[in-house]
Every structure is written in C-alpha cells, then in structure tokens.
Amino acid sequence: MSLLTAGIPEIQLENVEMRYRAEAADVLALHQVTLDIAKGEFVSLLGPSGCGKTTLLRLMADLLAPTGGNVTVAGKSAKEARLARKYGIVFQSPVLYDWRKVKHNITLPLELMGVKKSVREEKALELLELVGLQGFADKYPWQLSGGMQQRVAIARALSMEPEILLMDEPFSALDEFTRERLNEELLAVWAKVRSTIVFVTHSIPESIFLSDRVFVLSPHPGRLSAVVDIPLPRPRTAEMRNSPQFFELIARIRGSFEGV
Amino acid sequence: MRGQHSLLRSRALPLAVWALGLLLVWEGGSWLLLHAAKVPLAQSKLPYVHEVAATLWRYSGTLLKEGGATFGNAGVGFLLGAAAGAALAILMSLSRTIERLAFPYAVASQMIPILGLAPIIYGIVRDEQISRIIISGYITFFPVSLNMLRGLRSVDPPAVELMHSYAAKPWAVYWKLRLPASLPGLFSGLKIAAPLAVTGAILVELMGAQHGIGVIMLRNLYYGPSHTYMFWSTVIVGALLGMASYWLMSLIERLVSPWQPEFRPKGGAR
Numbered sequence A: 001m002s003l004l005t006a007g008i009p010e011i012q013l014e015n016v017e018m019r020y021r022a023e024a025a026d027v028l029a030l031h032q033v034t035l036d037i038a039k040g041e042f043v044s045l046l047g048p049s050g051c052g053k054t055t056l057l058r059l060m061a062d063l064l065a066p067t068g069g070n071v072t073v074a075g076k077s078a079k080e081a082r083l084a085r086k087y088g089i090v091f092q093s094p095v096l097y098d099w100r101k102v103k104h105n106i107t108l109p110l111e112l113m114g115v116k117k118s119v120r121e122e123k124a125l126e127l128l129e130l131v132g133l134q135g136f137a138d139k140y141p142w143q144l145s146g147g148m149q150q151r152v153a154i155a156r157a158l159s160m161e162p163e164i165l166l167m168d169e170p171f172s173a174l175d176e177f178t179r180e181r182l183n184e185e186l187l188a189v190w191a192k193v194r195s196t197i198v199f200v201t202h203s204i205p206e207s208i209f210l211s212d213r214v215f216v217l218s219p220h221p222g223r224l225s226a227v228v229d230i231p232l233p234r235p236r237t238a239e240m241r242n243s244p245q246f247f248e249l250i251a252r253i254r255g256s257f258e259g260v
Numbered sequence B: 001m002r003g004q005h006s007l008l009r010s011r012a013l014p015l016a017v018w019a020l021g022l023l024l025v026w027e028g029g030s031w032l033l034l035h036a037a038k039v040p041l042a043q044s045k046l047p048y049v050h051e052v053a054a055t056l057w058r059y060s061g062t063l064l065k066e067g068g069a070t071f072g073n074a075g076v077g078f079l080l081g082a083a084a085g086a087a088l089a090i091l092m093s094l095s096r097t098i099e100r101l102a103f104p105y106a107v108a109s110q111m112i113p114i115l116g117l118a119p120i121i122y123g124i125v126r127d128e129q130i131s132r133i134i135i136s137g138y139i140t141f142f143p144v145s146l147n148m149l150r151g152l153r154s155v156d157p158p159a160v161e162l163m164h165s166y167a168a169k170p171w172a173v174y175w176k177l178r179l180p181a182s183l184p185g186l187f188s189g190l191k192i193a194a195p196l197a198v199t200g201a202i203l204v205e206l207m208g209a210q211h212g213i214g215v216i217m218l219r220n221l222y223y224g225p226s227h228t229y230m231f232w233s234t235v236i237v238g239a240l241l242g243m244a245s246y247w248l249m250s251l252i253e254r255l256v257s258p259w260q261p262e263f264r265p266k267g268g269a270r
Helices: A053-060 A076-083 A102-107 A108-113 A119-130 A146-158 A175-193 A203-212 A237-242 A245-257 B002-036 B051-056 B062-096 B097-107 B116-124 B128-153 B157-165 B170-206 B213-223 B225-256
Strands: A011-020 A027-037 A040-047 A068-073 A086-088 A164-170 A196-201 A213-218 A223-229
Touching: A011 A053, A027 A053, A027 A068, A027 A223, A040 A053, A040 A203, A053 A164, A053 A196, A068 A245, A076 B225, A102 A108, A102 A119, A102 A146, A108 A119, A108 B170, A119 A146, A119 A175, A146 A164, A146 A175, A175 A203, A175 A237, A196 A203, A203 A237, A203 A245, A203 B097, A223 A245, A223 B002, A237 A245, B002 B051, B002 B128, B051 B062, B051 B225, B062 B097, B062 B128, B062 B213, B062 B225, B097 B128, B097 B157, B116 B128, B116 B170, B128 B170, B157 B170, B170 B213, B170 B225, B213 B225
Parallel strands: A040 A196, A040 A213, A086 A164, A164 A196
Antiparallel strands: A011 A027, A011 A068, A213 A223
C-alpha cells in the first residue's frame, strides 16, 4: 500500500520502548515496537501474558508514557489525543459505577463534556439499542449479567463517538459462548460506527475472527514478532470459524510465536 | 407477597419469644434478689422492669425534655465534627503531605481521655451547651475522617483511568467518582460516631450542667436508693438516644446510597 492511498496512519508507534523500574533490575516490557494502524482498521494485539500487549494499548491511551520512542494517535501525541477525546476505552472488567443507572453510566463521558441532558438521554437510548440492551436504561449495573455489563461498557466508550476504540481483553472474563456471540455483535456495531479498533486478546480464534490484521507479540522482552493479514471476507459469519481457511490462519499464527 | 408475610413472622416470632423470656428472667431475678436473697440495695442492682417502665411513663415529659437537650447539642456537635472529619479526609486524600502532617495528630487526639478533656473544655468555654457541642464534635471527627479516607481511597484504579481517558478535570474525578465511592465509608464512620457523640454529650453533663439527661442521671444517683427507678430510666433514655442516632444514620444511608450491595434485594433480582 502506498503512502498516498493509506494516508496518515491513525495510530503510529516508532521504536517504542517501555522499561519498568523494579527492585533488582529494570524490566524491559516492550522492546523496539514499530507499527502502523490505518484509519477504520480493526487490528488485534495478540500474545501470551507478559508479552506487553496491554502495555502497548495503555501507551496508545496515554495511561502510560513510553520510556523511549514515539506514539502518535490521530496525528497528535498520545496525550493530545487523549485530551481531545479521540478514543474510547473498554477494560477487561466493565468498570461501571455502581451508583449510576445503566443509562447514566453510558452518558458519563458526555456529562464530562458538558452535553445537554436531553441530548444525553437520547444518545443513551440510541446506544442501548445499538448494543442490544433496549429496556435496560433504568437498571443498575448489578442487575445485569457479566456479558450485558460489558456491552454497557462498550456503549459508554462509543458515547462520545470516538474515532478510535481501544479494547483491553474485553471479553476474556466471559464464557466461550457469550464471548463468541459478543464477537459477532461487536463486528455488527463496528460496521455501523466504522471507528478504528485496537483489540487486545490472548485468544487466537478471537483475534482472527475480528481483525483485518493481527499483531503477534512475544514475551521476554515484549516485542512484535509477526503481522498476519486476515483475508477472510466481511461481513464475517459464525460459520467462518469452521472454514479450512480459519484453521490455516490459526496454525500460521501459532507458528509465528517466538520463544514461548 | 405471601413469602414476605411469612418472612416477617419468622423474624418477629423469635424476637418476641426472646424479649418475653428476658423479661421473665429479669423480673424473676429481681424478685429473688429482693425477697429470697435479701441482698442490700437489691433494687439498685436489678430493679423491677415494671417499676422502671412506670417511672419512664410518669416522668416521660421531663425525660423527653432533658433528653432532647442532650440530643440537640450532641447533634450539632456531631454535624460539625462530621463536616470537619469529611473535609480533612478529602484533604488527606488529595495530598500525602497533608496526610503525613495531620494524621499523627488526629490519632494522638484520640488518645486523650474524654473524661479528662471534658472538664478542661468546660473550664475554658464555661458554657455547657458549647462544651457539649465541642466534645460531641471532637468524638465524631476521627471515625468519620478515617472511614471516609478509606472510602476515597477504595476506588479501583481502572475506574480512575476511565476518568483519565475522558480527560476529566480533577474536581470531576472527585465529584463523580471518589465522593460517591466514599459514601459507604463515610456512613460507617457516621454510624460509629453518632452514638459516641451522644455518650460524649452526656459525659459533659456529668461535669456540672443545668440541663440534659446526664444531669438528672447524676442527680438521681446522688439521691440514692429512693430514686433508683428514675436513675435506671435516665440510663435507658441515654441508651435509646444512642440507638436512635444510629438508626437515623442508617436511614439516611439507605436514602442517600441505596445502590450499596447490602441494600440489594436478595436473590432473583437479575
């Protein structure tokens, strides 16, 4: 792809390095990571625990600052992008505020932006429909199942209509069946909002099913060991999980891990 | 609905049996001490419940008025102490330096016996109402501050990071996250402090005041055995005031933060 057709990448990492100060010696969590993510692309950061995939996501979110290299998000530094509210984030746990009803959890970012109440309420209902939770607006988080809570978290991340959605193992705490269903629903939501999505996961099938490209990371030190294109057509369907092409991709990604 | 009724019965019945049993044992014990064992001052040790109840009823006007004076002053002191405690908790949560500066003094303040402090305060301000307010506030301050600080710090790191990701201003992080999250802590502090504030106010009254439940308590103690039922009545009123203050805090907690896990209906809400 030429630079002209690709445009400026939405997220760009150049020689990113992350060192943690530990008692005995410094720990190198990420070593010389360079990658580009195009606008509107769905990519996964895949790897075993300790490979630095979550660290990488947190660097993009400016929840961490790299000890070396550059992180550019939407043409700005990661910090400027955060302050300009360029991304929405979804964590492994839903992180809903117990004292807020579902709809008020969803509109929390809009509240902070000073959006009018009537507009916020309307947006909440719209988003609840998008994630398939009509009728749950006035429930409290604890009245929802884990999968439903995570859908609320996704709706909340989408409420400020961000250009980028950062997702840190959002479905890893859910059972396999719920996870597969939410994968399909996430793609349906993405087809409507068309934001750039960076999805952290340790599940090979999940990364293949969702992504345009999979960034494979290896641990000790965390580094980018392969980039795998996923040529499966879109829209993706549940049956594709059983196709020979899908299994081939699984085998290829498995083979690309180094030193695990 | 049917389930609720049977639940009510199943809880009310054992309670009634216990209360009745205790009453019988008490009355029987009182009779034994007085007539069988012929212990000196038997009624001061274990008075007849019905006599105390009769006295409570007969002097209910006086008891209510003096109890009200105690409760009112304790309440004002409690509110002031709680406000100061909450304010210090917020300051300490904002800055570790403030915490390091203030915390040792807050702890040390709790080492001073109230029994010693009360006459000192009274000697300085020479006003029984203000002394009661100061002591009640002083007692309230520490548990409220400590528990609220814990509440403010109890917030999960991802919840804060979420705020960070929205570029939320520091005041918004407090107003929309830390303060609501600290409410359970704040209320456990308030529930500990409320009965203590009442006890503190009564203690000040024992130092020589004109009004309050502590005053008639002391007076009836001096009058000796002939006023034993009245003395017991004042003790009961004091206990009731403490319980009332606790119930009041529990009620407010339920109204202000109904989302807490312990207030959720059991089973089948999902």
